[in-house]
Amino acid sequence: MSVTSTVLIRTREARRQRRSGLPRWLLIGAEILVPILLLALWWIVSAGSTNTFFPPLQAILNQFVTLLGTPAFWGDVGSSVGNLALSFALACVIGVLLGLLLGTVRWLSWLLEPTIHFFRAIPPVALVPIFVALIGFGNETRILSITLSAVFPVLISTIDGIHAVDPDRRAVGKIYRLGWWDRIFSVALPEASPRILSGMQVSLITAFVVMVASEMLGSSEGLGARTLLAQQSFMITDMWVGILVLGVIGYAATALLSLFRRRVLRWYIAIRQQEKNL
Template sequence: MTLTSSVQTTARLRRGRRTSGAPRWALIGTEIAVPVVLVALWWIVSAGSTNTFFPPLSAIVGRLGQLLATPAFLGDIGVSVLNLVLSFAIATVVGVLLGCALGLIAWLSWFVEPTIHFFRAIPPVALVPIFVSIIGFGNETRILSISLAALFPILISTIDGVRAGDPTLEMVGRVYRLSRAERVFQLVLPAASPRILSGMQVSLITAFVVMIASEMLGSSTGLGAATLLAQQSFAITDMWAGILVLGVIGYAATALFTLFRRAILRWYIASQQLEKSE
């Protein structure tokens, strides 16, 4: 790319940003303001509540502060976060590798894809009792359940992304005499990365839901188990405190992945902005 074309591209991107709608700072401010306003309304509306099942938010926050000072509650948070991260990592590695193989090898895809679509149609939470019956109530069961549930969105998006690749990339790889592995990691995967990361974002939400469900079913550790135990013991304030922490973890996980996705796909986002500005 010449200097002149580079300057022209930068100018078009800046014009696109100016004409693409609200300023970025306004969008970020709105994203922060909405949860703050909702929490403030919750605090005000629940201030005089005498309902046992809907205690005031001030009481929930106070109890949460007490629970955060106990090693048991912190341990439950650590177990849940660790299971989520480990299972999501396993699902990502297996999904991307298997998706590449199925996307590139036609005969393998022909044999395996019907089975994939069969298991994908089963609700992820429904798989938890099956693994509990086969393996037991150990932590390995929860990790396996979460990983399998999170696998399919990544797997399907990887297959679609690999198959939707530009045939020109294959020709370029052959011209430069790249090996099969080099073509996959340097050409195929980067081109398929927008779809793969979109599948990973869906997978993260699925993993979070199944993480809670697996901990509520026959487990004594994790935030899901602690929240269910509080509900069964009529410790309603503890139950709401656990729900708040689960919400914060889910929001934080989604926000961190969004930042990661934007950093990885900076080139793709820039190209989309360029197309809109033209």
């Protein structure tokens, strides 16, 4: 399967290049060049700026280099990244396991789905003040609020993925007398994995937004708290540094998850491409 998938993916890339008329290295170069051009434009436009709230990019980068040498800055980065990674992992595990249960036990899904959709409809950021009021301003509050906000996209996508499994494949599993465990992990879960991973991408965005919001509400740790404190203290260059670093962390997390998704779903991408070429 892996050799076939690799061949199909390479065939797909070759056909795509022929259709577009552009080599892959040129497309990658353009993807890298656009952010560089935007930074260069920012540098030019902000050069010599006297606006307190729009300092020159050079001043922001100089302050960033200065902050790199302070342990407090790295402590805030570590706190934000650690909370995001732990909460996202917990949300994925809880969402997938609970989704498998609700997806296979139809009556339980029918019973609980209205409640799930009700809580999912609540804006994730609105949950943060509730947890702060109930639990307090601890790191546990931030992890709990991020996890519970990010679990719903994974949970719902897992339930939908399990419900969408081809009935013929379910029947084949029964014919071969596969146990419940084998039917889940050999039939249902692989077929539902594209939807589950799409839900994880939405969950990551939700987790990142709630992470920043939870740090800004009564916390003294994390990049969100540092950015808000800098804004309130009129340390505008520090504020811009916090915003840029948060953007880099969000982009890196999304890129890593996209890479993981492509690795896991190589077989699915190859099959879809083969179907299009038929």
